[in-house]
Amino acid sequence: MENEPAAGPRAPLDEARAEQLRAFLRQHNLEADDLSLIDLAFTHSSHAFEQGLSGDNERLEFLGDAVLGLLVSLHLYASHEASSEGDLSKLKAQLVSRNVLGRLAFDLRMGDLMRLGRGEEQTGGRRRFSLLGSALEALIGAIYLDQGLDAARRFVSPFLLNVHDTITQHEAYQDYKSQLQELVQRRLGVVPRYETTGAIGPDHDKTFSVTVAINGEVMGTGQGRRVKSAENRAAHSALTRLRQELGEAI
Structure with missing residues (x-):
């Protein structure tokens, strides 16, 4: 757990507000030692200004941006x-x-949990993606400070993997499986063989690991929330290796 420098007066935290925050955290299998820090992540600068508070979520947003960047980088480095x-x-x-x-x-x-000033409230701040995205980064920063990097990873991983799979399965994304099969059949006269080598996580939130072998030799590995997306990443890994070995542009 990290220690946050003093941020000045914060919004008061009564029991009803505290229970709202606890309920949100429970939904994501999280807890907090310092609920006021979590509350700060939901405190927009417009509210702090109107209430004469010096504490808002902007410093936490700065930190959360860095924590999220690290977690995403680690995930991409391992899966690609x-x-x-x-x-x-x-x-x-x-x-x-x-x-x-x-x-x-x-x-x-x-x-639903944001503390907003009157102007932001009246202009739809609770539904504005720019404001909410900043608050999400602030919340990640607060979770990191309060519970550490592993807790931040547990919070981020489910939706990160969902978005990752959505992006990589978009129609504009490369169909590496088809490319690999076409190349291997044309150049080597065989077909790739995929094998699911592992699955971690609960039934509703699994991450699958897949290998792809050519002539019995593992040429690539991949991970994903779905077997198909893991296979596509394994195919991409194999394609890159074959491009080097066969000297063919892919």
């Missing part, structure tokens, strides 16, 4: 073994975009 730095950076930018984070925060109903 053959991707270049440029490809990883492009996918990371998609995953942590303000629109994606705002949609996630909206789906988590974070707007």
